[in-house]
Amino acid sequence: MTIQVVPLGAGQDVGRSCILITIGGKNIMLDCGMHMGFNDERRFPDFSYISKTGDFTEMLDCVIISHFHLDHCGALPFFTEMCGYDGPIYMTHPTKAICPLLLEDYRKISVDRKGERNFFTSANIKDCMKKVIAVNLHQSIMVDDDLEICAYYAGHVLGAAMFYIRVGEESLVYTGDYNMTPDRHLGSAWIDKVRPDVLITESTYATTIRDSKRSRERDFLKKVHDCVADGGNVIIPVFALGRAQELCILIETYWERMDLKVPIYFSTGLTEKANHFYRLFINWTNEKIKSTFVHRNMFDFKHIKPWERSFIELPGPMVVFATPGMLHSGTSLELFKKWAPNPKNMIIMPGYCVAGTVGSKVLAGEKKIQIDSFTSVDVNLQVKNLSFSAHADAKGIMQLIRQCEAKNVVLVHGEKSSMGFLKSRIMTEFGIPCFDPANGETVSIETTHVIPIEMSASLLKRHLIRQSEAQEPDMSPPSSSESSDDSTEAFKKSLPAEVRPKDTVLIQGMLVIDEGKPIRFEEAEEVLQKSGLAKHKVRFEVRKAYNATALRAAVEEADYYQSMGPESGGSSEWDSDAFALDLVYVALQSAIGNHVALARDGSAIAVRSIRIRAPTMAEEKEKGGLLIGWDYQDEDLATRILSVVTLALASTR
Amino acid sequence: MFKLPDFSGIDLKSVDVVLISNFNHMLSLPYLTEFTDFQGRIFATEPTIEFGRSGSGLYPAYNMADIKACIDKIQPVRFREHVSLYGSLKLTAHSAGYCLGSSNWHIQTGTESIAFVSSSSIQTNLHPDLFDGSLLEKASTVIAADLCPKGATSYNSGVNDVCAKVAMTVARKGHVLVPCAISGFLFDLMEDIHLHLNHMGLTHQVQYAFISPVAETALQYSNILAEWMAPRKQEMVYLPEAPLLHGILQEKGLSKTYKSVHGAFSSDLKHPCIVFGGHPSLRSGPMVNLLQMWGGQAQNSIVLVEPRMDSAASLEPFKDLEISKRICPLDIRMSIDQLVDVMRKHKHPKHVLVPSSNTILTRSDGTAELADAKNTTSTPACQWSAYKYAEPLQLGIGSLYETVLLSEELAKGIFPQSFGTTSIAAISGSLSIYNNRMQLEPASVGGRQILALHSQRQLCGTMNLNTLLTGLAMIGVSDPVVTALDEIKDMQEAEIRVEFMLEGKDASIIMRENETIVKCEEAIHISSTVLLLKTLAESDIPPALDGDSHRAYARPLELDIVKFSALVHKGPPITLHPTYPHTPSHPTRFSPNIV
Numbered sequence A: 001m002t003i004q005v006v007p008l009g010a011g012q013d014v015g016r017s018c019i020l021i022t023i024g025g026k027n028i029m030l031d032c033g034m035h036m037g038f039n040d041e042r043r044f045p046d047f048s049y050i051s052k053t054g055d056f057t058e059m060l061d062c063v064i065i066s067h068f069h070l071d072h073c074g075a076l077p078f079f080t081e082m083c084g085y086d087g088p089i090y091m092t093h094p095t096k097a098i099c100p101l102l103l104e105d106y107r108k109i110s111v112d113r114k115g116e117r118n119f120f121t122s123a124n125i126k127d128c129m130k131k132v133i134a135v136n137l138h139q140s141i142m143v144d145d146d147l148e149i150c151a152y153y154a155g156h157v158l159g160a161a162m163f164y165i166r167v168g169e170e171s172l173v174y175t176g177d178y179n180m181t182p183d184r185h186l187g188s189a190w191i192d193k194v195r196p197d198v199l200i201t202e203s204t205y206a207t208t209i210r211d212s213k214r215s216r217e218r219d220f221l222k223k224v225h226d227c228v229a230d231g232g233n234v235i236i237p238v239f240a241l242g243r244a245q246e247l248c249i250l251i252e253t254y255w256e257r258m259d260l261k262v263p264i265y266f267s268t269g270l271t272e273k274a275n276h277f278y279r280l281f282i283n284w285t286n287e288k289i290k291s292t293f294v295h296r297n298m299f300d301f302k303h304i305k306p307w308e309r310s311f312i313e314l315p316g317p318m319v320v321f322a323t324p325g326m327l328h329s330g331t332s333l334e335l336f337k338k339w340a341p342n343p344k345n346m347i348i349m350p351g352y353c354v355a356g357t358v359g360s361k362v363l364a365g366e367k368k369i370q371i372d373s374f375t376s377v378d379v380n381l382q383v384k385n386l387s388f389s390a391h392a393d394a395k396g397i398m399q400l401i402r403q404c405e406a407k408n409v410v411l412v413h414g415e416k417s418s419m420g421f422l423k424s425r426i427m428t429e430f431g432i433p434c435f436d437p438a439n440g441e442t443v444s445i446e447t448t449h450v451i452p453i454e455m456s457a458s459l460l461k462r463h464l465i466r467q468s469e470a471q472e473p474d475m476s477p478p479s480s481s482e483s484s485d486d487s488t489e490a491f492k493k494s495l496p497a498e499v500r501p502k503d504t505v506l507i508q509g510m511l512v513i514d515e516g517k518p519i520r521f522e523e524a525e526e527v528l529q530k531s532g533l534a535k536h537k538v539r540f541e542v543r544k545a546y547n548a549t550a551l552r553a554a555v556e557e558a559d560y561y562q563s564m565g566p567e568s569g570g571s572s573e574w575d576s577d578a579f580a581l582d583l584v585y586v587a588l589q590s591a592i593g594n595h596v597a598l599a600r601d602g603s604a605i606a607v608r609s610i611r612i613r614a615p616t617m618a619e620e621k622e623k624g625g626l627l628i629g630w631d632y633q634d635e636d637l638a639t640r641i642l643s644v645v646t647l648a649l650a651s652t653r
Numbered sequence B: 001m002f003k004l005p006d007f008s009g010i011d012l013k014s015v016d017v018v019l020i021s022n023f024n025h026m027l028s029l030p031y032l033t034e035f036t037d038f039q040g041r042i043f044a045t046e047p048t049i050e051f052g053r054s055g056s057g058l059y060p061a062y063n064m065a066d067i068k069a070c071i072d073k074i075q076p077v078r079f080r081e082h083v084s085l086y087g088s089l090k091l092t093a094h095s096a097g098y099c100l101g102s103s104n105w106h107i108q109t110g111t112e113s114i115a116f117v118s119s120s121s122i123q124t125n126l127h128p129d130l131f132d133g134s135l136l137e138k139a140s141t142v143i144a145a146d147l148c149p150k151g152a153t154s155y156n157s158g159v160n161d162v163c164a165k166v167a168m169t170v171a172r173k174g175h176v177l178v179p180c181a182i183s184g185f186l187f188d189l190m191e192d193i194h195l196h197l198n199h200m201g202l203t204h205q206v207q208y209a210f211i212s213p214v215a216e217t218a219l220q221y222s223n224i225l226a227e228w229m230a231p232r233k234q235e236m237v238y239l240p241e242a243p244l245l246h247g248i249l250q251e252k253g254l255s256k257t258y259k260s261v262h263g264a265f266s267s268d269l270k271h272p273c274i275v276f277g278g279h280p281s282l283r284s285g286p287m288v289n290l291l292q293m294w295g296g297q298a299q300n301s302i303v304l305v306e307p308r309m310d311s312a313a314s315l316e317p318f319k320d321l322e323i324s325k326r327i328c329p330l331d332i333r334m335s336i337d338q339l340v341d342v343m344r345k346h347k348h349p350k351h352v353l354v355p356s357s358n359t360i361l362t363r364s365d366g367t368a369e370l371a372d373a374k375n376t377t378s379t380p381a382c383q384w385s386a387y388k389y390a391e392p393l394q395l396g397i398g399s400l401y402e403t404v405l406l407s408e409e410l411a412k413g414i415f416p417q418s419f420g421t422t423s424i425a426a427i428s429g430s431l432s433i434y435n436n437r438m439q440l441e442p443a444s445v446g447g448r449q450i451l452a453l454h455s456q457r458q459l460c461g462t463m464n465l466n467t468l469l470t471g472l473a474m475i476g477v478s479d480p481v482v483t484a485l486d487e488i489k490d491m492q493e494a495e496i497r498v499e500f501m502l503e504g505k506d507a508s509i510i511m512r513e514n515e516t517i518v519k520c521e522e523a524i525h526i527s528s529t530v531l532l533l534k535t536l537a538e539s540d541i542p543p544a545l546d547g548d549s550h551r552a553y554a555r556p557l558e559l560d561i562v563k564f565s566a567l568v569h570k571g572p573p574i575t576l577h578p579t580y581p582h583t584p585s586h587p588t589r590f591s592p593n594i595v
């Protein structure tokens, strides 16, 4: 079967995320975002790609929204209320709660401020949200009889989720935006080892590494501190929900640590509502905030006080978090107008601004900004642009690929240049295909087949019991023992070894294929008994040739350097086979000695049924080399030993 | 008041899994985890764990460290989250509708499944997420526990009585005591009382108090669990409002929490007060203090709502007090009649086990007659039987087979042997368990090489000389030398020796009845192995009862391509895949690429 992926937006680009996938005959839209950088038709994804006749409900099985950022959900009311999509829409509870606020805010800027027509209305947003089915994390949801979806925590912003999608034996994971390191108010993304055929991951920070985030934060705090120390005012335009909370905690902790007295304010508006959301959805924040919320709400700040309008006349210095984030109206605009002319002041733009807003003009570096037909402002204050959005860096993306054991990776939501770098890294490190399609470009991925068989429960049980009795510390694959800081892994590690589930067990038995019946996997002895078949023993005897002369030369050379004297080498009769056996024995000890028992006597090495010996009979001696024999039952071990022997004897050259 | 279940007769070390249905049902858990040799795993929903943690006052027998150690061993799950254990056991919690996080469990092994239905409520006007009956659909066995006893008052019929009593008391400026735990249907009761008082115009002169060491935590925590509530309550967070009314009253200062009656409680008292908390047994705690304070005045009331207590006995020591007493137990649990109704909706044949207290008699065939209104008996679609305390029951279930996915990679290396219509192939691989699935893959790749060291392969059948010779011819080996040694003449085991050159190197294969010896240069060992496996696979194995099987290798050549081999090696594996939907669910695909 084939899984197809087509980005309608976010293909080699950041903004208007919208990815179509076809999996097991189902068509799914992942995110339905808008592009903040445009105010023409490029703002929304090109839905005509899905259908020219507008029968979107028939074409799509469902729409999944990863989180409340507008570049992931901004086109949703347009798609449902104006394009007519009427099928199921899934998102998490916090996303469903917060998303309409952002949509309304965006609508206000577009319609009320910029006078756009033919835009979705408040009623459209409400109607759209009514169609949304809210989901819980880890809950398995059957969209229909064949299509299963399941959400996982993504960090990034409150309620952000990654989605696992499965149809039959084919599966896909879409990450949306995510963060693999916990920050001050959210936890880190985590997913089960779901082994998706395809992982579609964002790659915003594909070339950034974590340390630079810390230094960016230090940099930010230093700039704010320097400005207020110099008597300047700092204005930080924010949207009331999202990264604002992270910035507040950041500043609050810094103020506390540095014992600063300069006042910090947060302009009201949505703040009360925002705090309410954070309180109701405290389960979606990080462990620390969750565990202390009854006694101390992290969002009840000590240094940050509510803003009152009259404060604008105070001499300063002060720091003000002001809404809205794009300076298009309200407190942030008012403060900007007042403070812009003074070069001592500073404005910190933490995010992106819709084209045409005052915020976008500030970001563009305009020195004189026309606010409306009556007012223009001289912009002399210092402008800093600091992106604090919480995305996974290259290391985090690699970590997620490892965590879920993806078989193919598709990169979206990033710059083309940095994607290329990450792409080659993924392909070399994991040896799996990686794609970075442009918008409208289809990626087709062939999935590997699996054959469902029925395994005898007693066979399975016997192997599981034997495995747990064996208590082999090295049985699990190395990837799972690699350190990871997520809580579930930590939880699993905290369990005593005998309770911990084994990821992988060795299993052996007999397949029985009867025409027209399911293939069964049974206990070998049972099958043989039932069918009256005899076991067939196969013994291999192979000759492993090696270059005795080269071996001797190498040994003499080594001896010479070791003893620094010529007399130690060559005096007694040289037995190259004995020496080769010694070499092989040492190599085997280091390669597999920890896992299987090796025995050594004068002229042979024995491991289970495997015997490595020097030739004894005249005809054998004539041919030379070592003789290696084993029963077929130990074929896997023998194969490994042969490769070790080859390496050991070759290295003497 | 606190009694451990009788664990005698159970080898706790052999218990693999403990499933918790709600926080009222885990009082013995610290004993189990900290004081016995139990080593299994424990699962509960997140709210169950959190209420269990904060309700530490409920565990008088343990110290804090024991409780913490115990709670930390519980693995949290959410409703409808699939948990897979040991590859073959699948566990899923489904909402029970009884209290926040209360769950019923679906336990599946292979094709068989059990539904464990504990304290459940099918009432739809309460705050917990609604009863999720979907677990009953697939279950072949249903075990029901904690059903509402016969003759109990349902919440809906009793709540008006409670509200009326409270309103009457408040109207005459009296205080009301409602002894109960700060959890469960109390949240609904409080809401109903407030709405009733509001309706009667009495809310302006009333205040609410929750008295318990855990009241603050329980009330605050319950209000962040919107995702575990009924849809009606979930909607509240979109406003955003606290989903449970006490959150809103708390914010407005109409309701307060206290650790005990000492301290601020008395000074805060301005209006008739409705007090929730304490313990319904009325033997210790704040309710005893309050009965001492207010019990003498006839305008005050005490209302006992807890259905699991002998309320008359609780009130006995206070029978001489003037305070007005009302016993009005509210039971939200599912009754046996409701269970019969629920089961009737499911067509799938089932065996339902109920506590013997819910049955009238057990017949000689083991089926039971129920103590419901209609004295229901077993039907072909639904067999009822009873279970008793400490009487072990053997359920006749347990699947013989589990579905495992065989990877394409492993299938490629299989050389099946056929006899009659059946083919067999010995395989050895690593079984990975991930995301509720089991997949069988080659043991020798990836991080699994160490597993391969322990692998023990097997072969069966007999070698056929002609098949071997044909196989040799097919790989371009000409003029093999065949020597036959006879048992009697040569005074040794009969064998056939085939000597030949492969890839320019000497090799020989010695065939005996149940043994083959391959001698060759190491460099050609892989090629010889493949040759050998193919020969074994393609040698026609005589049916089991065929007499002369020990001379099979001497039979004339009959090379037929094994059917299974064709399937695995050449044919499309998809034909082995019966469940996959082939027809796309949509008439057309996406339109071609745009540039």
Ligand SMILES: [Zn+2]
Pocket (backbone or CB within 6 Å): A067, A069, A072, A156, A177
């Ligand atoms: Zn985002």
